[in-house]
Amino acid sequence: MSAAAEHTHAESHGEHDHHEHYEPFWRKYIFSTDHKVIGLQYGFTSLVFLAFGFFLMMVMRWSIAYPDRAVPLLADWPWFQAWLDDGGRVTGDLYNMFGAMHGTIMVFLGIVPLAFGAFGNYVTPLQIGAPDMAFPRLNMASYWLYLLGGALMFVSFFLPSGAAKAGWTNYSPLATTTDLQFGDLFWTGQTQWLVGMALLITSSLLGAVNFICTIINLRCRGMTWMRLPFFVWAMLVTGFLLLLAFPPLEVAAIMQLMDRLAGTSFFIPTGLNVSGMSFDAAGGGSPLLYQHLFWFLAHPEVYVLILPALAIVAEIIPCNTRKPLWGYKIMVYAVMVLGFLAFIVWAHHMYITGMGPAVSTFFQTTTVLISIPSVILITSLLISMWGGSIRFTVPMLFATAFIPMFGIGGLTGLPLAFSLPDLHLHDTYYVIGHFHYIVAPGTIFGLFAGIYHWFPKITGRMMSTRLGHLHFWPSLIFMNGIFAPMFFQGMAGFHRRAFDGGKAYEQISNQVFAEPNTFFANLAELLHVIPADAPLRMIDLNIVTSGSAWLLAVFQVPFIINIFISVFIGKKVTSDNPWDATTLEWATPTPPPHGNFITEPVAYRGPYEYSVPGAPKDFSPQFENDPSSIGENSAKVGEASTKQSSAH
């Protein structure tokens, strides 16, 4: 590749060996303080949890599609005996447990650790030219707290009570009164959920402090605020969201823990009856208080889920269109406004709780306002592709698909933002479809894109393009196969918590989605979903959705194979910067050693200077001081670097 990179590489090795001291295996790879190792630990753990959460959902989808049939393969497993009925069918308890834990695992143990923990940890210090995070040992602590919290959640499945069953939101008083029959209240799933969450929250808080400190204090010379890659900006905003939104959930968890273990009535109203018996508590508490505390976290959490993925896409698009990111500054301001507004929209999840029209009106207004920065972000990404000569590499495919998927998810959210249509749509499959479009084909596609994009930096080998295509195209089709029917079912009135898939509600489930011999009915007939010449009913869409979910699982196999075999037999990269990208992580050796940079990095220009007129190459990396390729944002280097070097 570039001469400069080769140069630093060659010169480095002497110094490199000099600094390197022997570290035993457990210190280097298990209790490591290196942000890259921790990032990979986060990555692997969260991928395992994602797969586990997906498995839970596949069992649920069986119950929804075929509520009368025994669950295949699992009916003889000893663990399932306590939770299936005599015919091997899924019981309501099992469905509730898997539903609650699917949500919890996907959000708190899967996507956030992968997006924030893994990508944030690996990429952020590299992109700002830092040797490591500001507090490496704290960083290790956050990973191990996360793992401990995840382990508790996982172990809770094997308790006699099973895991938590009161939904991922764990609303009181349902969550407080569930599983109270067990003598040892501490070792019930419901309590362990709270303990696990407390650990996860602590882990996130430590992580957030660490990220913000790193970004503010460890930027290298010349890395001024407006030269930060957009990914770093997103991490900064995400860090603040986690830092300030999580503590109220911790409060809610502590209070619910007190309700369960110490018998307090924070969330227990006066005169509560459970199973026909008066509940033995002082009463006077407020269930609504729990919802306020919960959603004060859980709405910003939505942006924690989406921002890192969006930012990964914002890194990949300029690199593959060979054009600067359109509207970099306005995106930065938009993401800041988004972060601020994220704190004042939470009660739009609570329109039907009876908190009053005045409050609803306020939150309706803020909710509509927050769509403005979201649209700015997504439109900037779209415009960034305009007129570029796009390389459709595998990461770019995922990044491209991200935009319409996120768009569908976002636009279908608008009816939910208003309290009137929300009355109808609340707790239906429409809501499920809406937020899964954002987090599944949205966020997860963004994360896949990130994995394909940075894999060569991490391992020094490319991932297989062929397997990548085999992963991408079916995933795109089946993601839509899963979530698109949900909109129609939801508008027809399907409730999200019916474990028989709505079979019991004939009037709703027999509504016709497509008349016989229309396109969709023919397609469904072809796929053996419905018999010939029958209408495609709403309830038949359950089978479409479930089938798509299982096929989606099948087509993740190429991805898993790709990751493992590419480490060993992938095509070796020929340079440290295989995508010809511009940001600082590509200035490091491949893979980056402990301490990252061989010589102290300096940022000479803005992050996305592609195709600068008059430059010799179509990309001008931040780390190359080549006067012939100076772009508009490249001035002030000397000034900034001298100012900061004096601080050393």
Add this chain to the structure above:
Amino acid sequence: MEIPYEVTPRRDTGLYNAKLGVWLFLASEVMLFGGLFSAYVFLRLGVQDGVDNPWPWGVSVHKSFVWLGAINTVVLIASSVGVVFAWVSLKERNWRRYQIWMYFVVACAVVFMCLKMVEYNSKLNHHHGIKLIDNSVMEGVILDQTDELRFNGETITFGLQGALPAVLRDLDSKEFPAFTVTDGPEGSAGTELKTASAFKSWFHDSRRDFFKALATDRKRYRAEIASGVANPKPVAVKGNATVTAAAPFALHGSPRKIVGHNETTVNYRDGVKVEGTLISDDVIFEVHEVDMQLVLPQQQRESLVWDVIGDDAAKQSFFTQQSQKYQELVSYYDKRGEVVPEKMLRGRLLNVHYVHVPAEGHEGGEGHGEKDKHASVHTSETALTAGSVGGEGKHGPSRLLVIPREQVKFMGNHGPRYGNYYAIYFTMTALHGIHVVGGALVLLFFVVFGKKLYLKNPEHLANRVEVGGLFWHFVDLIWIFLFPIMYLL
């Protein structure tokens, strides 16, 4: 590899890493306690008069504790000043003075926690209340934890699907009654379970066998359905067991685990049934105060509480005090040309009064309000009442009330479950206490193990003390908010 700006501040931000970090951490702490303070406001504003437990006035709950709280405030402020002096001493490179100030800070933390323990102990062990089924409340002392059932158990019947029966926790593991399995899974009858651990391992083995047998039978059942058998035999695996004790065992059933009982049976919340003989389910109580806030004024004279107390003089004294206060109230509002607001009529002032039920043979010691200040030191008639609490010595010994369980709606000590005030009081002060202990441990670490770092890089140690001190100030600040809302308002 070295992380930049660990000790020296970065020029353009003016901060070293740890200082930035601790400010961010404090921001999240503000959100944590902010959430709790909002919960306090939300819960307190949400109290519905006459429906929910009234929010007690701080002063009336704490009585003498306001002074403890005030002393604690001073102690914490002093320690905050101390930590600043410790930091200054380090900046002046005076190790000896640093040590003195730092130990002073830690000592303040110890004093704070000790005073806190005094308060907790009093609330948890010496103050109880019973709400009767007509919502009248008696404040006083439940003696010797007799809110528990006393029961002679003989057999226990339980299911094998779930967790270990909760009743085992109510049995004394040292004098574990020797059980024999009288009914249970095939082949288990006659098994002797002499110790708690033998019981546990037998239970877990049976549970595992039960699920194995269940899996086999279900497989058969599903196969029969699949092969089209007309009436497949339903799955039937015996999933419960009964064990019988060689001799009746004493059971102290804690009320939270029990959903119902009668003369011969106790039903636990987890579905376990214990059979035997009830000894007593009465609650033995020494009453100090009757609280009628949840009883309508016109029903107060017929309240159940007077039947329970069974002492006319005590009843008279309550209503004498009530009318006295009412007269005061009326004259107060008359002077201003107003009528007494409804809220005051239902409030604490008129409806909570001191009540003394004299023990037999001490009828003369019966007291009216605060007149009787010279009575001799409380001498209790039974060992149970020993040390009975809170300066009630002024009226001679009290008679112990025997309250039938079916007349009790809710009872307990003044612990977190007694009401929302107590819940938030304990939650917030305990969380604050954890912060005090955590902060003190960190500061103690800086002074006990700080010498090495001091000799190597005193500025680094000073930075650490500065960061620790910032946290310590925050802990202090939280208390400054907690004290008024918990003790004064």
